[in-house]
Amino acid sequence: MSIARLASRMAYSALRAEKRPLAVAGSKSFHTWTSLRQSSASPSTSGDNSSVFTSSNPPMAFPCIDKLESRTMSLDGGPEPSYDKVVTGYETFNYSSPFLLDHGGILPNFDIAYETWGKLNEKRDNAILIHTGLSGSSHAKSHIKNTKPGWWENFIGPGAYIDTNKFFVICTNVIGGCYGSTGPSSIDSADGERYATRFPILTVWDMVRAQFRLLDSLGIEKLHASVGASMGGMQSLAAAALYPDRVNRLISISACARSHPYSIALRHTQRQVLMADPNWNKGFYYKGVPPHIGMKLAREIATISYRSGPEWELRFGRKRAQENQSPALCPDFLIETYLDHQGERFCLQYDANSLLYVSKAMDMFDMSNSAVTKLRTQRTKNEPVLRRLTERQNSLDDHNEYKTFAEACRYETGNKSALEQHEETTPEASKTDGKKVLSTLATSDPVTQDLIEGMTRIKMPALVLGVQSDILFPVWQQKEIAECLRAAGNKNVTYYELDSMYGHDTFLIDGVSVGGAVKGHLELLDTSK
């Protein structure tokens, strides 16, 4: 017997020594891995690859991989996602006309799931629209139709930060989502099949335009405030820029005015991991097994980007899930089992294609004048489609509810045409103001200039909140929003930087830190009137 083989046997014997009597040193009858394993299987060595081991050390077990494999076996293999039932008790607004998206796609119609709290006052001027993050539902707070706690449960309510004694609060699921609003998992009325990846590319601007169709249906001409965190903060800014006359106050928390490459990179890896799951099947998985593994892994990466080091340091430190087990390549430290659990949970709660489309919309978000102008040019080019559709429709069947193109687009501009609106977007005066302030900021960076020019319409009081431990939307991006707004001539910009340790998710966790500023901004006396 070689030294190596001898070493291997004896090493393993010693490792198992506590559990069974050790072979007498010098004895010629060595245990095989098999017999040792059978009599003293331990979590770290109970692999199933082979029943006889001849190696220097025992092979490792991979329970996490076994678990993954069982997930992909069949539809009977485990709980299937029921994300369309994750949220219930919402209202549905149906927009039954074709809806043009920024990149030329058309939704023949769309639904928006929404929930409301508080009461719209007689003047109809106390409405607050809350915009959600990537995977948020309309269920921001519990109510009689859905008593489960919402994602901002304690934030909203009578006397709370967003006070339902004072305000009529609305929250929607974004288009592209999967909690009741039209998204990739919805039926395409063109052929009765799910959209899947036949869903058109959509933008944050598209989401906001759709939300304002809902506001129209509710008879709300002006919002008291547009409020959002993360992607919700992007929507909040987009609403203010798109409908400056319909938004009285703006709150943007942990968001940005343009996605920077680092956050694109973080979302990119999530999409790539998801799309690499063969069960994703280029998006056509609705009749088969969904890409559980891809979703789980994507969520683990996302979770890292949502939280910060300091919190995990206190919460998990270097604790292991099972202190007395051998180190393993499967989840081992407590932080790993936490991530694993987060991933497991999420893959049953959110649609994979929604993740792709909505995260892509975040990547593309850019308020710079050049970017907005490009989209506008594209929309102008595609507008005749809607117009022809309308004409065509009118001649084919006298469909009364069918809106004309002009109607479909009127909310961009009040009653002005899109072209008129465009000319108003960057009036010379604002441009000049912007540039003047820019020069006082002593920056001639064309990227910053471009961004300032894209934000000239946002003149209402604005609150910008950033969290120092956020790596996904770092504070420099919050400062950028605030400084560009100021440079563009906004005299009412408040900027707060929080030292919360919860990173990007602070708005979901640390209500106390975020809430005071929000309440203060919402309830400030309006000195302009």
Added chain:
Amino acid sequence: MSIARLASRMAYSALRAEKRPLAVAGSKSFHTWTSLRQSSASPSTSGDNSSVFTSSNPPMAFPCIDKLESRTMSLDGGPEPSYDKVVTGYETFNYSSPFLLDHGGILPNFDIAYETWGKLNEKRDNAILIHTGLSGSSHAKSHIKNTKPGWWENFIGPGAYIDTNKFFVICTNVIGGCYGSTGPSSIDSADGERYATRFPILTVWDMVRAQFRLLDSLGIEKLHASVGASMGGMQSLAAAALYPDRVNRLISISACARSHPYSIALRHTQRQVLMADPNWNKGFYYKGVPPHIGMKLAREIATISYRSGPEWELRFGRKRAQENQSPALCPDFLIETYLDHQGERFCLQYDANSLLYVSKAMDMFDMSNSAVTKLRTQRTKNEPVLRRLTERQNSLDDHNEYKTFAEACRYETGNKSALEQHEETTPEASKTDGKKVLSTLATSDPVTQDLIEGMTRIKMPALVLGVQSDILFPVWQQKEIAECLRAAGNKNVTYYELDSMYGHDTFLIDGVSVGGAVKGHLELLDTSK
């Protein structure tokens, strides 16, 4: 025809309007997606799922997924990894005795690939050991046997930051690696098969112990300095703690004294993504197709953790790979194609199992007294295995080169036994000093106390460098090293914080920032003599 279907056809017509004459509005002969696609295929709509589209919008194409799929088809499908040929021209040190690892595994023997530059002086006291990061090879600099640039090419050389006119520089590939040192892709001499995941769990301490066997063979009793960045910085600290009498100076760059949960999380996702690739096959892929996709995705995540926002902001900004193409879910922004390329390249250059074992070793790194004591207890328990192995071996064949247990372990302590060494590790005096300083630091955090106690043996001059834009090993971890060393009684700790924008990879990219401090520390006059 339904409105929806009508809308879908016309939308698509309009999108293609620039390329072909549009169907006359009102005409009853609509183009099908098929005919439109055939005549005006665009990159964003050339999917292969079906030849007829009935949906509102055309399905998307996924060239990135097609590419991935072709990767997993067969061994003939593309270039196979040749990481064992990525690095050539190194020397090999063979340690032919069984080698006990911290967690009880045994290597029957091991190789270490190493390269050297400069000359060992007569006193044999001018050697510098350079420790590599996770996937580093021994090829830190070009030389006659391998003229390719090394990973620290300009850092090392005559007159350079690490001056080969003055120093004899050694760099090794760590055990667990795949560039010539024994790792999971090596042959297990017990049965002539590759170790794969039968390779034992190893620690940073194990890597360092193996390196010091090499130093013995080179006749180097004392190092002028132990130098490393990232995992190399961990090794550098480990060498100083394990062999305080054999390390004269210490340099730790962008490393840590204990892995924190955030960095564990970042490595966890890489491992999970890799292990989820079915081709990984629980580590037994050497006879089949390696887990290219898993490795590629893992590297993309890793790349994010290695770089920082500011650099990418300047380098990529929001530039797209093809400005005039429609937005896509496959890599689209320039940052995405960059990550994709980094992933593609790496999966052909590094062994997947090495990534798992070496990254796991990084997770487990913890210099705290309690952690070190636990490992020590474990080693003591496993030492009889080596002893019995030796006895057994001696009786079986009179193998002269076989080292006794005492020999195999002597370098832990000079010539003292492991047990004697353990008692020296935390002498009461140092402990008290540590606590005294701790109290002046106004912290009673037991985690910090534990760490200080684990670092009491490191009394040689130490340079600790951190980079403010590093998210993987953030500056607070560098400060922790420096402050704990000081609190443990080290009077010669220099701490520099760099504002480089390259994040964790600064040591590889920004030689100027890092190099001056390194050179200064290496060439400081030794005032203690």
